[in-house]
Amino acid sequence: MSRDMPKDPSGKPMWYGRRRTHKLRPGRQRLVDDLLPRLLIADPAKDAPITLDPGFGPPDxxxxxxxxxxxxxxxxxxxxxSPNVDFIGCEPFINGVAALLADVERLDLKNIRVFDDDVRLLLGRLPENTVSVVYILFPDPWPKARHNRRRIFQYETLDMLARIARDGALLQFAxxxxxxxxxxLAEVRRHPDWVWTARGPADWRNPPEGWVSTRYEAKAVRKGDKPAYLAFRRRARGQAG
Ligand SMILES: C[S@@+](CC[C@H](N)C(=O)[O-])C[C@H]1O[C@@H](n2cnc3c(N)ncnc32)[C@H](O)[C@@H]1O
Structure with a gap:
């Protein structure tokens, strides 16, 4: 995990987070060494298209x-x-990846693959028209105006997601x-392929049915904050925006 931060063509870092905060405990390091290589969906250092393993993801x-x-x-x-659904999880922060691996082992999960780097190194390589649901939950807010463009949820990401999303796919943001x-909401409003699904305040003030909470969400709720849960749908190809 000593890879450098990925850079865009102008030399700016693509991802501004931390890869590691503290040394992994030996049990977590073992999972990173032994289990992670078996779950990796692709090598971040390469840019070749990704072919999904037979039996993982569509068409079945x-x-x-x-x-x-x-x-x-x-x-x-x-x-x-949902053991009959397959999941790709993307996270460059290795301590987080190790925590996920502990759950994969403990729960004996067979339906997860991991990409341990900047998602923008992944999206252009996944096959078109394959993903049914995308979750972007409590992403880094980059609240200072001069940092807003670092936000992962932005027009260019919506473009990349529209390519891999199936018609009618859900994009869940919180x-x-x-x-x-x-x-x-503003980024989605100016994008032709995505539409906000809410009909009224209850649709975005409450988490969807059967929602599994995240760590950041729990922290925010403990502080008394009320998160927003925004669900967007990918329009069918050929349907005017
Ligand atoms: C504020 S945390 C939220 C984590 C989790 N979703 C939750 O709600 O508890 C944001 C996460 O996004 C990850 N992240 C930031 N930029 C990313 C990128 N370009 N690609 C993939 N993950 C990214 C960070 O490493 C961090 O773990």
Missing amino acids: RELRLEIGFGAGEHLSGEAAA SDHMDYAAWA
Whole structure:
């Protein structure tokens, strides 16, 4: 895990988070050494298209993607609740990946693959028209105006997601930063392929049925914050926006 931060063509870092905070405990390091290589969906250092393993994802099974899964509570909870659905989890923070691996082992989950780097190194390589649900939950808010463009939820990401999303796919976003929620709505409003599904306040003030909470969400709720849960649908190809 000594890879450098990925850079865009102008030399700016693509991902601004931390890869590691503290040394992994020996049990977690063993999972990273032994289990992670078996679950990796692709090598971040390469840019070749990704071919899904036979039996993983479409055409036989639904495929979902979680971007920035943190310590993986939502991802492992969803995967355990839906063993007939396959999941790709993306997270560059190795301590979080190790926490997910502990859940994968403990719950004996067979339906998770991992990409341990910046999601933008993944999205362009996944096959078109394959993903049914994308989760972006409590992403880093980058609240200072001069940092807003670092937000993972932005027009360019919506473009990349529209390519891999199936017609009618769900994009589930949640945040306790109302400024970021407003930003997400504005980005979707100017994008031709995505539409906000809410019919009234209850649809975005409450988590969807059967929701599995995340660590950041729990922290925000303990502080008394009320997160926004925004669900977007990918329009059918050929349907005017
Ligand atoms: C605030 S945390 C939220 C984690 C988790 N979703 C939760 O709700 O507890 C945001 C996460 O997104 C990850 N992240 C940030 N930029 C990313 C990127 N470009 N690609 C993938 N993950 C990213 C960070 O490493 C971090 O774990």
